[in-house]
Amino acid sequence: MKTHPADLSHEFKRLFRTMTFVAGRSALHERGPQAQRFAEIYQQLGVLWEFLALQCRHTAGWRKLRAGKLACKLCGTLRDAPERWLLLPRDGRKTVGRKRLPNSGETFPNKRVATIVDDTIAFHGATLSVAVHNAYRSRMLRSGSGECDVSIAADRCVRVREGAMECWMDTSLAQLTLRGRKRGERPPYGAFVFELPKRVLKRFPILIEHDSRGDLVGVTVFRPVPVQSRRKTAKAAPRKRAGSRSERSGTRGA
């Protein structure tokens, strides 16, 4: 549970008083084992400050420092200072960062300076990656003869991975991959639905959803059951399996 803001203010006052107390010890400024002990305490209080400041939302306003920098009035963290840690509540919704979008019309010389965010979180077994970048020039696809760099458009790419499945979303695509390519395997064939003959389509358990105006609403892919587990479930619960199979073929026929 997070500390209430009023409690937090109280905690910071206590911490800063203790730090001032330790810093004011005359032994700290002399040589000897006692000075080392006080220095150690001061260091530990510094760590406590860092972790306590993670609970601060920095909404109390900013106070000007001598060097022209701004510090949070409550916790004393410098504005724009990089924070090394995140504090997340164990229960309830967890928020990490804000939604970032490309923020410049400029084309940057390379990917590194064009990158706004490139972050990954492993969450209860699933992996989520978010990459946002402005437009940049890339040499990756440079042909042997020409000197022309390729311009990569500004984009926001979100990728979710669950086992072998991956969902990729960017400004122009929403792509679902059921399994990654094995080593040495050819790249997959691609075709639009209308290009495929019916006999091929019947092998793909895909449902395309549209609204009354004929606009695409969604695509549902029924996950193919691996042969091995199909045999297992067929043995364990033959009636249930048979039911779901007929349901599926019903959908396919529709």
Ligand SMILES: [Zn+2]
């Ligand atoms: Zn603060």
